Amino acid sequence: MFQTFETVGDPTAGPARLKALRAELSRRGLDGFLVPLADEHQGEYIPDSAKRLQWLTGFAGSAGIAVVLAGEAAIFVDGRYTLQVRTQVDTAAFVPHHLTDEPPHAWLKTRVGAGARVGYDAWLHTAAEVERFEKALAEVGATLVPVEGNPVDAVWADRPEPPLGAVTVYPAALAGEEVADKLARVGRAIAEAGADAAVITQPDSIAWAFNIRGADVAHTPLPLSFAILRADGRPTLFVDGRKLSNAVRDTLAEVADVEAPAALEPALAALGAGGARVLVDRATAAARVAALVAGAGGRIVDGRDPVVLPKARKNAAELAGTRGAHVRDGAAMVRFLAWFDREAPKGGLDEIAAATALEGFRAETGALREISFDTISGAGPNGAIVHYRVTTETNRAIRPGELYLIDSGAQYEDGTTDITRTLAVGEPTAEMRDRFTRVLQGHVRIARAVFPKGTHGGHLDILARQALWEAGLDFDHGTGHGVGVFLSVHEGPQRISRIANVPLEPGMILSNEPGYYRTGAYGIRIENLVVVGEPQTPPGGERPMMAFETITFAPIDRRLIEPALLAPVERAWVDDYHARVRDTLMPHLAEADDRAWLAAATAPL
Structure with a gap:
């Protein structure tokens, strides 16, 4: 586990x-x-x-x-x-x-x-x-x-020691770009920002830039490290040498100087003493970084981490890997959902048993490297706790007449997944069906959105909430976050929320996850991942528009949908999505029971 x-x-x-x-x-x-x-x-x-x-x-x-x-x-x-x-x-x-x-x-x-x-x-x-x-x-x-x-x-007398997870090289075939080309591209961006160097403090930026992965934190393959990238010249990577095998060190030494983390502060001071113009992301870098450079006489150039946007714009290889990971993950999800529908009516299931079973189905793919976060497995009122983490103390039986919410994800070498499904156990109430359908309407409206260049998630967020607002309801979290490729399941700068202000660009991966939570009763969330597509001018249109491609494949519980609430285009989207799920996943299911369940779960409304 x-x-x-x-x-x-x-x-x-x-x-x-x-x-x-x-x-x-x-x-x-x-x-x-x-x-x-x-x-x-x-x-x-x-x-x-x-x-x-x-x-x-x-x-x-x-x-x-x-x-x-x-x-x-x-x-x-x-x-x-x-x-x-x-x-x-x-x-x-x-x-x-x-x-x-x-x-x-x-x-x-x-x-x-x-x-x-x-x-x-x-x-x-x-x-x-x-x-x-x-x-x-x-x-x-x-x-x-x-x-x-x-x-x-x-x-803190018993404070744990800092981690020493092994650093590994990420294959260029999956990364889609060689390290030297990435560093040259980032170097040009540093120069365009008017800087001589940039201090990179985010481990996921470093992992992407150097095509490496690590094992320093749970569920996310991050190599805790720092880097100084230069507009012209070799970068320096600051990482504990105990994390590097000889082969990995040799690979990194081809493109960078490798130093111990203790060398970072003197290196920052040296940049300042040399009068360097140093790009620092004030929103993500520790205050100590800028203080060391400026205190030694350097000039701070305010700007975004120059790796963030290139990392967010996934290339063809990254998208191909991610799509493959989602098909694999979708088949595991269908096996879990079919198992759940067989077992839940018998009684005896609880939140831990369900979370354990889902991880087991993913492990049986033979490709699971990690889960992408602790599974949110919430039955009844626990589902209303947005980031609920089940423990042996809070573990709750999954009972008929309640809703069960499971939000989970996987780390495969070719992609990171994140999916939420809300499931009916027994007969749902009319209120549950109404709330679920309103959440579904928000999900569909985001999935169907068409938008011009320059649109950011703040422009789209209302689409996820309008059907809830009409009933005097809402949810107190963002509608979507960015997602990496065998990296962070929460990746910026792109997101869909009221305060989002970064334009969406082709290749960006985001979640689409509106919800509704009735404290003490139940929670509802429907989450798929989407990719921003290339701009295309609609027939008869005058401007190119972008749209989302949904890349998550798993049925949405039809028992909770009130079709009368759906507009014709919303109903058509659900049926079309279920047809895609059925056609995509059926060849990947070996058991007749699972195939029969998928056929029924994806039948037209």
Whole structure:
């Protein structure tokens, strides 16, 4: 198994750990401290050794920050975790707040006065984030103070060692481009930005640029490392040598200088001392990076990580591999869905049993390298917890008359998958069918969207919500996120949400996942992955338009669809999609029972 179901985090330990941290802050002359869920790379996926927020509070979500003061402490999470945080954290010690409705910097300036000193670890915050806190504190006469040595680490006695996952070379046939060509392309972008070099801090950017993969964090093949790429000249890769075999080191040495991570800070200072113009992504790079360069006399060029957009625009080889991975994954999903329909009515199934079975079907493909995230396996009211993680303590029986939501994904060498299906167990209620169909309408409207160059996900997000809004309903998460190729299942900069502002471009992969969640009752989400296609001018049209190609193959539960709510074009889309699913997957199913189930599950509405 690539996942466990043990309870993560311990809310009962929070008060004692908070007390120890406050004593350490007092010893250092600090009135407060920021504890983000972050490591030095500022990515979503971090190793156990960097999970300071989880150790301190018990919160095990993927985004959040705590603010610790002498007399009070708060934890800030986004809409995905508003329910989860209250079950994992001692809320008497850490009061929960909504990350966007009440940002931590705004909260903090109402809690401190003139002369207060609030500490932060400059490797764990971006420059943009630091500026927000500095500005807010300055308004009340307080100061944000960088610390040497994280005070959480000083009181975390059993902190795990940093990971040493082996780095592997990713085949050029799957990457679709040689490393030298990628680096030359990125070098030109650095020069066009007016810089001499760029500091790359995101491990997925480094993995893509150097055609490597790693094993430093769960479920995502990231090699934790840093790089300095140059407009002209050899790049430098900073990675722990213990992660490299002789063969991998030799391969990397052909295109880059390979140094230990400890050499990064001196290298940044040397860039500054040489007067270099250094491109730094203030939204993703640690504040310490810019401070080292500027402090030594260098000039910071603000700009996006120059690898991000080339990585997001998948080439023909990456798309071919991803499509193949989704066919393989779709066949495993159909086997699981058919098994579920046979077993669920018998009773005895629970959330862990279902998640375990799905991972087993994927493993039987012989190609599964990892799952792409911990499976969200939620029965009944647990399905309403958007990022629910089942444990042996929360494991719930899957009962007739309820809905079951399973959100899961796989890592294959040729592609990364992410799919959510909501399933009826027994006879669904009229309300369940209504809500499910409205979510389906949003899903279909995104899938059918046609849009011109320059359109970003913020323009499209309303399509996913309109049918819900008409009934006074909504969902508190984005509609879609970018997805990598044997990399991060959450990949930027592309996304579909109210705040998305990056234009969608051909080759980008995104999720299409509207939902609805009734707290204490059930959750609904329908998720497929889509690819942005090349612009084409419609017959009789005047401008080229882009559209989405759905690449996920698995039936949508027809028992939950209320056809009368669907417009004719929506109903036609469902029938056409199911026909594609049937035709694509039927040759990949060996068992007659599975083929019969697929035929019935994809019958026209």
